[in-house]
Amino acid sequence: MLLATWLVEFYLSKINTLDDVIASERASHDVENLKTEQTLLEDELRAFFDTYKVRFGSESFSEDD
Numbered sequence: 489m490l491l492a493t494w495l496v497e498f499y500l501s502k503i504n505t506l507d508d509v510i511a512s513e514r515a516s517h518d519v520e521n522l523k524t525e526q527t528l529l530e531d532e533l534r535a536f537f538d539t540y541k542v543r544f545g546s547e548s549f550s551e552d553d
Contacts, residue, residue: 492543496536499536506526509522510523
């Protein structure tokens, strides 16, 4: 369970960092590659949750999207 928590923290940190970079560079650079990378990370995190949801227990997840 500790490894899973660490992985979730890693994904969320990376997604937040990309979000900050996108926000700061929106006016000066093309950020499509960063947006694509962020979307891929979000998709990977959702897939991770879907794959291991049963092992974490239902109280660990919200059904809200």
